[in-house]
Amino acid sequence: MGSGQVTDWQGKNVTVAGLGVSGIPAAKVLHGLGAKITVVNDGDDARARAQAAELEALGITVRLGDGATLPEGTDLIVTAPGWKPDKPLFTAARAAGVPVWGDVELAWRLRGPDAAPWLAVTGTNGKTTTVQMLASILKAAGLRTAAVGNIGVSLLDAVLGEEQYDVLAVELSSYQLHWAPSLRAHSAAVLNLAPDHLDWHGSMEAYAADKGRIYEGNRVACVYNVADKATEDLVREADVEEGCRAIGFTLGTPAPSQLGVVEGVLVDRAFVENRQKNAQELAEVTDVNPPAPHNVANALAAAALARAYGVPPQAVRDGLRAFTPDAHRIAHVADVDGVAYIDDSKATNTHAAEASLAAYESIVWIAGGLAKGAVFEELVTKSAGRLRGVVLIGADRGLIREALARHAPEVPVVDLDRTDTGAMLAAVQEARRLAQPGDTVLLAPACASMDMFVNYNQRGDVFAEAVRELGAGA
Template structure:
């Protein structure tokens, strides 16, 4: 890693904010579509919104946008006549018919983040975060640290405030000075001119491979976060993070590492029970700065300490004082369903990590505990689980499996952890009045011993049995409280 870091990186948007009179198509009425449409209308664009859905919720949103001046087409996704720009919802695949037609017609296609970058004030600083896991936690930590330093900062992206809203003045004419921006691989795919002041790739593991067409293009999409002049913040324990910074980033921009070991010059790391900075100091070769203690990081799981170090690195790149890192981490409140303690009974802890929706996240969760009764299963989305089970086998007391792909998990357990008792819970076979999670908690509690952790870390998506991962985690916690 580079031994000395000074503030650099790009802060100015493209200035391409003149949208008056342009014919813009907004593809999708999802989370990003309505705020994008409103922002375009406010800039004088002629806006057509299209969405293949035509349900009650879509019609309600469509009515609001129509009243605001947009044309809305539901139940079909035509490319409007004379359209000269498409702003797509992040989840739309490049091979979606509308986007293919736009490409064939030579119409530019961008995402909501790219549009926001073009509209933002030139002096607004963006600190950007991507990765397969840990994005929301890290961006919230970063927001807390920046605010503890007295900065006018806001976390945006997939964490509440749409990024396009955060670059435009509010009703009082105010725009935040600094944005902590969570970016998905989808959003980065549709971003061309994005140039954050500093950016981090937390980790890369197989995910969304059906959308991107494989691990390599998925990772390369993440790597777009390292633009010209952007300070590169990398996880020294993650091969892809380092590789993307070196291959996709600006070789002349500072390179800062973070990891759980003793930091070298140009890195942030851990010394005994302290988070330490050897990058943003006067002499990285001979000096270090204490930022916080491990007790300031909650929850204090290894992967969450890494998240805290990444947030600290981005904040320090922006000139935040060391003491503000500690204050911000203490102020930080973890998002629900992320290694969240639920209850304890008979020396057994119950933990909800329903957000562990892929094997990489589940591995980090399992690695945080010594002896685990593991609740897993759902939709694996084609992900492999052999490595996860092999590496976690010595931590497993037992496993309780649910969901559509539980057979794949059972196969991996039989192959790599044959000593681990396995119980499957089939929702179809439950007596009337008994929920899946009641049965799961009963089986897990029966297998647990004093000192164990009953851990919901499914390694899979939830939509086969639940509305989403928050519902899965909530129902688990409710079942635990009923049982204890």
């Protein structure tokens, strides 16, 4: 099973690792193509047993509670993206010369001969927003498209479904890229690189290398962030097709072969005639929702990929105007007593929180949760001048408290020492006490949510509810 399309799955022994959102569709699709499927799963709980029963009814073998052993005669493993590369199953596969594909690799191999090209996006933060902006721009140009991959439509559905697409906007995580060796995008962007998921990848170098795989074999454009040299380094290291160009995006004035901002206007100096002298206006900064700096950067990256695909300038403006951001991503909840309350519960790491904090002048910051190995020194150092006060909740809040004591000792800090769900109402009340008219109370936790909440969505909902209670009692 080398590179290229695999057309004959009849009788191939495929082991599917994991019963998650990618594993079950992969098992069903390959079973339908005639492969002999064994699903292995670490867990053996009621949910796994129900999922197993559904697959077994189709004639698929499922082994629960044993994700470590390589089934006899396996020709290929298709893994859920979250399974770590150092798992015994993969060690055994390497020893036996068995290839391992992720769901993205599988979708790539199963595309038809006239399949839609992929415009791919990765990065530590901003992936989902950028891909949604890109899909909005492509739609504004009259193209049949969808936001797929880590979000929206599953990639397998997109490549195998009835719907015919002209081009796909694809969000890819570092996990997915790790397991996608033969993926070759039309054009791709790495938005930024900051330490994240290091427990999975093992090192920052390994994490960066997996992100950089998105550029391999690009045909038209490798889009990088001028402000983040690591992304440009990945472009330099990539093996691309002849004629593929490096295209930068910047919040400053763009050089030739870059997109950037001039006097409140997004401009293109990459996909224009005579780029030494000419620039093409694409949209106003105010067409970006919300126009916070990191989101303008997302818009420029989306515009660069769309322009690489040949989209006209007007579609960039129309697509950005039509775009509405996801819930819990810098969402304005309410104004109470002249103070704005902003829900950015989706800021689950320091890099995302830094971008969020940079968007406001005077902030009462609500932070804390599960740190996932993160350190907060740089975040606090960069943001200290904007902080009116800080309210801390969650399991690892002590790490943020220590960073504040070292780098922002003058900022008042309320440590709630709570991890119950009700802590959020108390946090909002404390934030109100610290805030003055014109300030922003910002939930940008810089941490994951699972110590107190089901997920970041629930955390944002509980915050919004607490703010509404304040407003009702105002």
